[in-house]
Amino acid sequence: MPIVYKCRHCNQEIGKLDQRMVDTSMLGLDQLSTEDKRDMISYEVNGNITIKSICESCEESLGSHPHYHELDYFIQ
Template identity: 70%
Template structure:
């Protein structure tokens, strides 16, 4: 059951953990609110877990253009 980190903005895969057993607290997932958990974590039918995060490139774009935070999708 891989845990796949994917950028919520550009869709690029950021990284992947391939472990049989992972404690949510080790990943900091227990610190998320219920709304954030619903928004950021996708449990797939095949057992994979996809976590929406932000890649370095999109983070840099958001820092350079703070108004992009107002948009749901800033990449065209």
């Protein structure tokens, strides 16, 4: 059950955890609200868990262009 972190904006893979057993509290997932969990975590048919986050490049773009926060996706 790999856990794959992907950027919510550009869909780039940020990182991957290949462990059979993972304590979600160690990942901080227990700190998310129900709505945030629904928006950020998806369970794939292949058994992977995908967590949407933000990569450094997109974070820099958001810092340089704050109005991008209004958009769901700013990279075409």
